[in-house]
Amino acid sequence: MARIVALDYGKVRTGIAVTDELQLIASGLTTVNTDQLLPYLEKYVGDESVEKFIVGLPKKMDNTPSESEQLIEGFLVKLSKRIPQIPVERQDERFTSKIAFESMLESGLKKKKRRNKALVDEISATLILQAYLERK
Incomplete structure (x- = not known):
């Protein structure tokens, strides 16, 4: 089998x-x-066997797309051309950033580490991927 790669696009x-x-x-x-991101993904799929990409689907509470969806759609067009x-x-990503931050709190990370937005994004991508795996 090949890997699945998830993205919390920002x-x-x-x-x-x-x-x-x-x-x-x-x-x-x-x-x-x-x-x-695109050069990174091109290199990654050149080095690793990747079956699919899972990209977060940001929605508002009323189930309509959030403002960032337009940016993601533009990225998806470029991704489909390059790879x-x-x-x-797509995987619903509602609350992933909030859950990621709460998990950082619960794990006892110091305040300085919790301010690291890159770590929140990485944890959010992991939550998106885990939700996809559970749904699959």
Whole structure:
């Protein structure tokens, strides 16, 4: 089997999580500046076997798309042109940032580490991927 890669896409930076090759466990991989995301993903899929991308689907409480969805849609067009062989699925990402921050609190991370927004993005990507795996 190949890995599944999840993205918590953001305007400035994007959190990335991956599964193991058996697609059982979701783990945070890294956070990259969004302007470097496509080159990073191209290199990653060149080095690793990737089955699909899971991209967070931001929705408001009334189930309508959030403002950031337009940015994500533009990115998805570019992704499908640069890495067309790997399909993309979407996963609801409501509350992932809040849950990520709360998990940082519960794990006892010091205040300085909790301010690290890149870590929140990476944890959020992991939560998106875990939710996808549970749904699958």
